[in-house]
Amino acid sequence: MSSVLPPELSREQERIEGFARELGLTFFRVVFEMVDWKQMNALAAYGGFPTRYPHWRWGMEYAELSKSYEYGLHKIYEMVINNDPTYAYLLQGNAMVDQKLVMAHVYGHADFFLNNVYYAHTNRKMIDAMANHATRVRRHMERHGVEAVERFLDASLSVEDLIDPGAVFRAKPRQNAEPTDAVESKDVGRLPSKPYLDRYVNPPAYIEERRQAMSAAREEAKRNPPQPERDVLGFVLMQAPLEGWERDALELVRDESYYFLPQRQTKVMNEGWASYWHTHMMTTRILSDAEVIDYADHHSGTVAVSPGRLNPYKLGLELFRDIERRWNTGQFGPEWDACDRMSERRRWDRKLGLGRDKVFEIRRLHCDATFLDEFLTQEFCEQQGLFVSKKNARTGQDEVDSRSFDDVKQALLFHFTNGGRPVIEVIDANYGNRGELLLAHRHVGVDLRMDWAKEVLENLTRIWKRPVRLETVVANKPKRLGHDGTKPIEEDLEQAALKTKTRAR
Amino acid sequence: MPRIESDLNRFRQIVRGRVREELKKHLGHTELFGKQGGRVVSIPIPHLDLPHFTHDTGGKGVGQGDGAGDGSGQGAGDQPGAHILEAEFSVEELAKMLGEALELPRIRPKGDDELASRGGRYTGITTSGPESLRHFKRSYRQALRRLIVAGTYDPTNPKVSLVRSDRRYRTWKPRSLPKANAAILYAMDVSGSMGDEQKEIVRTESFWLDAWIRAHYQGVRTVYIVHDAAAKEVDRDAFFRIRESGGTVISSCYELAARIVEERFPAQEWNLYFFHFTDGENYSRQDSDRSADIVADKLLPALNLFGYGQVEALGTRGDFYDVLRTRFDADERVALSRLPDRDAVVDSIKSFLGKGL
Numbered sequence: 001m002s003s004v005l006p007p008e009l010s011r012e013q014e015r016i017e018g019f020a021r022e023l024g025l026t027f028f029r030v031v032f033e034m035v036d037w038k039q040m041n042a043l044a045a046y047g048g049f050p051t052r053y054p055h056w057r058w059g060m061e062y063a064e065l066s067k068s069y070e071y072g073l074h075k076i077y078e079m080v081i082n083n084d085p086t087y088a089y090l091l092q093g094n095a096m097v098d099q100k101l102v103m104a105h106v107y108g109h110a111d112f113f114l115n116n117v118y119y120a121h122t123n124r125k126m127i128d129a130m131a132n133h134a135t136r137v138r139r140h141m142e143r144h145g146v147e148a149v150e151r152f153l154d155a156s157l158s159v160e161d162l163i164d165p166g167a168v169f170r171a172k173p174r175q176n177a178e179p180t181d182a183v184e185s186k187d188v189g190r191l192p193s194k195p196y197l198d199r200y201v202n203p204p205a206y207i208e209e210r211r212q213a214m215s216a217a218r219e220e221a222k223r224n225p226p227q228p229e230r231d232v233l234g235f236v237l238m239q240a241p242l243e244g245w246e247r248d249a250l251e252l253v254r255d256e257s258y259y260f261l262p263q264r265q266t267k268v269m270n271e272g273w274a275s276y277w278h279t280h281m282m283t284t285r286i287l288s289d290a291e292v293i294d295y296a297d298h299h300s301g302t303v304a305v306s307p308g309r310l311n312p313y314k315l316g317l318e319l320f321r322d323i324e325r326r327w328n329t330g331q332f333g334p335e336w337d338a339c340d341r342m343s344e345r346r347r348w349d350r351k352l353g354l355g356r357d358k359v360f361e362i363r364r365l366h367c368d369a370t371f372l373d374e375f376l377t378q379e380f381c382e383q384q385g386l387f388v389s390k391k392n393a394r395t396g397q398d399e400v401d402s403r404s405f406d407d408v409k410q411a412l413l414f415h416f417t418n419g420g421r422p423v424i425e426v427i428d429a430n431y432g433n434r435g436e437l438l439l440a441h442r443h444v445g446v447d448l449r450m451d452w453a454k455e456v457l458e459n460l461t462r463i464w465k466r467p468v469r470l471e472t473v474v475a476n477k478p479k480r481l482g483h484d485g486t487k488p489i490e491e492d493l494e495q496a497a498l499k500t501k502t503r504a505r
Numbered sequence: 506m507p508r509i510e511s512d513l514n515r516f517r518q519i520v521r522g523r524v525r526e527e528l529k530k531h532l533g534h535t536e537l538f539g540k541q542g543g544r545v546v547s548i549p550i551p552h553l554d555l556p557h558f559t560h561d562t563g564g565k566g567v568g569q570g571d572g573a574g575d576g577s578g579q580g581a582g583d584q585p586g587a588h589i590l591e592a593e594f595s596v597e598e599l600a601k602m603l604g605e606a607l608e609l610p611r612i613r614p615k616g617d618d619e620l621a622s623r624g625g626r627y628t629g630i631t632t633s634g635p636e637s638l639r640h641f642k643r644s645y646r647q648a649l650r651r652l653i654v655a656g657t658y659d660p661t662n663p664k665v666s667l668v669r670s671d672r673r674y675r676t677w678k679p680r681s682l683p684k685a686n687a688a689i690l691y692a693m694d695v696s697g698s699m700g701d702e703q704k705e706i707v708r709t710e711s712f713w714l715d716a717w718i719r720a721h722y723q724g725v726r727t728v729y730i731v732h733d734a735a736a737k738e739v740d741r742d743a744f745f746r747i748r749e750s751g752g753t754v755i756s757s758c759y760e761l762a763a764r765i766v767e768e769r770f771p772a773q774e775w776n777l778y779f780f781h782f783t784d785g786e787n788y789s790r791q792d793s794d795r796s797a798d799i800v801a802d803k804l805l806p807a808l809n810l811f812g813y814g815q816v817e818a819l820g821t822r823g824d825f826y827d828v829l830r831t832r833f834d835a836d837e838r839v840a841l842s843r844l845p846d847r848d849a850v851v852d853s854i855k856s857f858l859g860k861g862l
Binding site: 042045046051054055056057058059060062063064154157158159161162305309310311314315384385386387388389398400408411412415420421422424441446447448449450451452453455456459 | 508509511512513514515516517519551552553555556557558559560561562567568569
């Protein structure tokens with residue numbers, strides 16, 4: 001695919017790898033590949049992988065990247081994939097100082113991939129897996145036609161994010177759970193009594209109540225899924241009447257989604273960690289005097305902020321530095337929290353020197369949401385000038401809405417929890433006893449984007465092969481949206497409930 | 506990497522609507538932002554979205570900095586491992602991008618055969634000239650040749666001396682280049698019904714028209730005309746700023762344009778473009794007919810292209826568009842377009858320039 005690294009670069013790699021180890025970073029073997037910009041754009045379109053299954057969306061990415069590269073709008077400097085060995089790419093024709101910067105940065109990522117707990121379950125042979133996925137999809141396309149497979153992939157990709165981020169940390173549910181007739185075998189709890197006392201010992205009303213409760217429990221036990229299921233993709237994969245090739249396609253989409261999940265969950269931390277180490281290594285060990293200006297220029301480009309957009313490199317780097325400073329000086333814990341004299345706070349230094357240990361601990365245990373939840377402080381927020389922006393409906397421009405710490409933190413956490421995506425669960429696979437799928441949206445104050453939600457539901461009918469419904473809230477009214485495969489469904493929830501009741505009667 | 510090429514082809518086929526018609530409804534445009542002389546231009550590239558369950562956040566996001574900027578924010582998204590650089594474009598580059606994005610044909614100037622001398626280069630050699638232009642190598646070679654022919658050259662003792670007739674000098678040759686003159690006449694209705702939003706549309710559109718036409722000619726002349734009930738010629742700045750009130754008499758504008766063309770830009774020497782922007786609500790039916798007559802009799806014989814853009818404010822619907830359409834539908838020098846909002850500018854540009862005239 002690419003050329004061997006030129007000798008001066010492999011010498012640099014050895015040096016930088018040495019520094020990284022010396023500083024306590026650990027990683028799989030890192031392999032650098034030299035590519036030209038066309039290959040770089042193609043690789044970036046494929047998410048860093050040399051082969052992916054055929055799909056138009058990579059072509060679109062590629063067109064976008066090539067266009068903006070041609071117009072000089074951006075240039076990809078580094079790309080690295082979570083794999084054993086860890087592969088990273090260097091752009092041919094970059095200046096030596098840029099190549100060194102990229103290498104130092106990549107070792108930061110490589111350390112993060114190996115050590116962060118959210119990556120622990122990921123497939124470390126993903127390059128091979130991706131190539132296999134490509135072969136599988138190609139084979140299906142040859143047998144069943146490009147269009148049919150592509151349509152199904154489009155439908156699957158539109159629900160690719162409906163997976164359970166917590167699933168990888170839980171023990172798998174027990175296969176043979178308590179058999180359902182365990183409920184049935186229990187009797188209603190009638191006490192022994194003489195016939196003439198039976199009405200008093202076992203009051204008929206009570207017995208009737210018990211009987212009803214038990215039949216309800218039996219119904220409950222038949223529920224599928226027993227509890228609401230976050231992993232919609234996995235549930236559908238197990239239970240939808242899919243053809244062999246469809247099951248296979250859906251499965252590989254799900255595999256890739258789980259593989260990429262931690263990278264979505266740790267964008268800020270991962271880039272912050274890599275930037276933290278490249279700045280440290282470059283400025284203390286790697287740079288020669290002549291290279292300082294070029295390095296500074298390039299680095300400031302990487303951490304530049306522009307209005308209306310959050311730079312994860314900048315945010316992560318600054319937050320790691322802030323934490324290191326706080327744990328070095330002891331600005332944490334109850335004593336620090338209780339202190340409300342500004343002058344004292346400013347001079348606070350317990351000379352603990354725990355900063356380095358703390359950042360290593362954080363990079364192992366946290367993801368973006370917990371990282372920001374735990375370590376974002378008011379001082380940091382003010383110092384970094386973070387704000388919440390809001391689109392002005394009249395002028396169509398983004399404006400500063402609030403600079404208060406609570407608002408900023410809330411907005412950030414909203415953005416980073418579940419990737420900013422709504423939480424959707426499967427409630428019932430046999431809705432209305434007609435084999436229809438019922439989903440529920442855990443509404444947290446923000447409505448779904450309607451036009452898209454309807455289309456996702458339509459796409460889901462292609463996979464489930466039966467009508468699909470979603471309970472959500474639209475403009476403060478509970479609603480049930482759906483699609484029956486030919487036309488969309490929209491029901492007000494109270495009315496719908498009423499209807500079923502009348503029918504039952 | 507041939508695999509990405511096949512994905513790219515597939516994507517292009519979808520965008521052009523050859524396959525998978527149903528995906529076209531997702532077609533939007535990603536905007537790449539660039540800067541040009543303080544002005545932000547965006548380069549649209551086609552983009553297909555796959556629908557997902559997402560929140561309808563109403564444009565809320567987190568930012569960093571002092572909050573001042575050009576307002577071209579795009580939420581809190583970021584591309585992996587990429588960062589956006591600001592780009593400087595020249596107007597020619599912009600025109601080229603426009604041409605690519607809209608698949609515009611190149612303009613074919615009339616009067617290609619006209620030649621004009623413009624500059625020249627030192628490409629020739631003569632036997633006389635100023636010493637400062639003496640071509641040493643050629644002079645030396647000439648002397649050497651003379652000696653060899655005369656048989657006096659001795660390779661063991663290579664002495665060469667120049668005489669007067671050996672000397673060679675560089676000379677200047679004039680070069681002829683094809684010349685095509687072009688002038689663009691912009692006319693805008695500034696009557697009371699044209700608001701700021703409408704002017705902004707005209708400004709955007711004329712910027713791009715200008716960029717494209719300038720890319721095809723050298724030294725394009727521009728004329729700006731504003732009119733309400735009466736027409737007058739103004740400078741560029743006033744053209745976009747002026748706000749008159751009063752009625753609309755389109756014929757006044759076309760008469761002035763015809764006079765300017767007659768006096769300053771004879772049709773045989775000039776490639777002429779006339780773009781007129783109005784809300785199309787003319788004062789009277791008679792005047793509309795008269796205006797159309799002026800276009801047919803005086804303007805069209807001289808013009809390469811007559812572009813009429815009807816900028817429609819909310820709720821207004823001028824009828825002059827229909828007058829022109831019934832009259833000039835078959836004439837390919839006439840391009841008509843309606844601009845209900847900013848998004849229509851792209852289509853309008855395409856209808857004006859898509860003919861390659």
